[in-house]
Amino acid sequence: xxxxxxxxxxxxxxxxxxxxxxxxxxxxxxxxxxxxxxxxxxxxxxxxxxxxxxxxxxxxxxxxxxxxxxxxxxxxxxxxxxxxxxxxxxxxxxxxxxxxxxxxxxxxxxxxxxxxxxxxxxxxxxxxxxxxxxxxxxxxxxxxxxxxxxxxxxxxxxxxxxxxxx
Numbered sequence: 722x723x724x725x726x727x728x729x730x731x732x733x734x735x736x737x738x739x740x741x742x743x744x745x746x747x748x749x750x751x752x753x754x755x756x757x758x759x760x761x762x763x764x765x766x767x768x769x770x771x772x773x774x775x776x777x778x779x780x781x782x783x784x785x786x787x788x789x790x791x792x793x794x795x796x797x798x799x800x801x802x803x804x805x806x807x808x809x810x811x812x813x814x815x816x817x818x819x820x821x822x823x824x825x826x827x828x829x830x831x832x833x834x835x836x837x838x839x840x841x842x843x844x845x846x847x848x849x850x851x852x853x854x855x856x857x858x859x860x861x862x863x864x865x866x867x868x869x870x871x872x873x874x875x876x877x878x879x880x881x882x883x884x885x886x887x
Contacts, residue, residue, distance in 0.1 A: 725872075727832060727865050730851040739773035748781045750792065758799055761809045761842050773847055780837040786817035789838050796840070810848060812841035829866040831877050836884045 726732070734740055741764070745756050760775050783789040793813050800806050814835035819825055852858045869877065 725868065727868070729855060729861065734773045737773075739769075739771065741772045741775040743775065743777050745777055745779045746781055747779075750782065753779060753782055754792075754796060754799060757796060757840050757842075758803060758805075761800060761805050762803070764842055764844065765805070765808055769844065769847060773844065775842040777840040777842065778837050779840065783815075783838045786815050786819060789813070789815050793840070808845055810843045810845055812843060814839040814841065828869040828872075828874060828877065831869045832862065832865040834881070836881055 741760075743760065745753055747753050747756070757777055760777055764772060764775050783792055790813075793811060797806070797811060800809065800811065814833050815838050816834060816836060818833040818835075819830050820833070823830055
């Protein structure tokens with residue numbers, strides 16, 4: 722993400738050490754939801770200068786993309802019940818990520834693919850501010866798709882193979 726500059730807003734936040742990374746090792750989906758929702762509340766109750774965003778990695782759960790996708794919908798319902806919608810946004814990344822209307826092996830899917838299921842919690846205010854200061858943010862996804870196609874499958878697959886938790 723950072724090295725390929727797929728998200729032009731990520732590098733400064735990482736360099737300033739304002740990303741909270743957490744590996745959620747559980748396979749229990751109820752426990753996973755509790756951890757994700759607790760992290761969302763923690764994010765809101767922490768100063769933005771300390772933690773801007775949270776990346777929650779779930780290497781042992783939701784291996785099937787469609788199960789993951791359904792699960793994120795349930796998470797968003799819980800977030801709404803807790804009054805988090807409009808304050809926290811849930812971004813999704815998965816090893817089998819597939820955008821609607823694309824073929825499973827389309828390189829554009831790699832813009833949201835990750836070696837493990839990831840739940841990325843973003844502060845809505847931070848996201849709004851970043852988008853306000855960026856010229857033509859609607860072009861970001863299109864540029865990323867172009868970049869994936871230019872890099873090609875062998876490069877992307879080799880890059881993914883090198884990523885490990887540790």
